[in-house]
Amino acid sequence: MxxxxxxxxxxxxxxxxxxxxxxxxxxxxxxxxxxxxxxxxxxxxxxxxxxxxxxxxxxxxxxxxxxGAATEQLGTKITLHITDPSDMTRDVLKSETCAVLIPELEFELGMAALGGKFTTLEGLLQDIKDLIVSKNPFICGDSSSSDRLDKLKEFGEKIEKILAGQMKVHIILDDPAGNSYLQNVYAPEADPEMTVEKYTRTFEQNEELGLNDMKTENYQQEK
Ligand SMILES: [Zn+2]
Known part of the structure; x- marks a missing residue:
């Protein structure tokens, strides 16, 4: 790099x-x-x-x-209730370790799937739709059942509705490295539709971030 x-x-x-x-x-x-x-x-x-x-x-x-900065001490879980079309213009920083969840669509995007992005909520949802619907490798295969195609189509339509402000859902940015951000349009006041939780990473999450090895090295240096 x-x-x-x-x-x-x-x-x-x-x-x-x-x-x-x-x-x-x-x-x-x-x-x-x-x-x-x-x-x-x-x-x-x-x-x-x-x-x-x-x-x-x-x-x-x-x-x-x-x-630009190292992994934060705590992971961050940001939950936004999308209630207004203007929410689409909020800035989003999705780090390369951040998962994206939309519980109402039973959707979860794993941490490595989209890479790091600095965009708007609209841009992020558009990228998710492109990735899941347009670029889906299963869509062209012979094995794709019509049931699966219907579900992908339905998913794309729901994302369109969210983009158009016609569907209120929650979007969750869960970043164990704590390096993701969603714009609070009320800052420095609290955002009534957004919660930001800080959490201690599990051993498995540290493992995924490659932090357990680093800790061992530090301990050895201190001795
Ligand atoms: Zn080119």
């Missing part, structure tokens, strides 16, 4: 307010492209590194977020 080189060199101060551009190849068509990297301060939260690649050849665009 290129940004880790910068971090190691302690050049975050240099990056502040500047866009770094470095050459890369398009992940889609392999044409030469460039990646823009920027350190962004998210209000009431923290700094993150946003990496955006735009390909002039095929039009492929990616936007990836890396947390």
């Amino acid at each position: 290129k940004w880790e080189i910068l971090k190691a060199g302690n050049d975050l101060e240099v990056m502040r307010g500047e866009v770094l551009v470095f050459p890369t190849n398009c992940p889609e068509c392999n044409a030469p492209a460039s990646t823009n990297m920027k350190l962004v301060q998210i209000p009431h939260f923290k700094e993150v590194i946003i990496m955006a690649t735009n390909c002039d050849s095929c039009g492929h665009r990616t936007n990836e977020v890396k947390s």
Whole structure:
């Protein structure tokens, strides 16, 4: 990872307010492209590194977020009750370790499924719909039963309803690393429709984040 080189060199101060551009190849068509990297301060939260690649050849665009900071002491579970169409414009930082749940749709997106994103709630829901409905590998297979196709279609329609403000659901961002964020439009006041819980990670969650090994190393150094 290129940004880790910068971090190691302690050049975050240099990056502040500047866009770094470095050459890369398009992940889609392999044409030469460039990646823009920027350190962004998210209000009431923290700094993150946003990496955006735009390909002039095929039009492929990616936007990836890396947390500038290390894993937090506690995990974070953010629950928002979507009650108003304006909720769709809320900023969302979904870190690469964050799971997304919509209990009313019995939907759960595992932590690694979408990568890190800095987007809006609308952008996140659109990405989920694209991933589950449009890019679903099962949809083309011979084995796909019509029942499964119906369910995918129904899921896509429900996401559309949420996007249009016609369906009130809860969205949960559960990030054991504590690096995800959902904009509180009432900040610094509490948001009546949003709860943010901090929790202690389980051994398994530490295991998934690769933290158990790191702890062992630290203990050995202290001795
Ligand atoms: Zn391309």
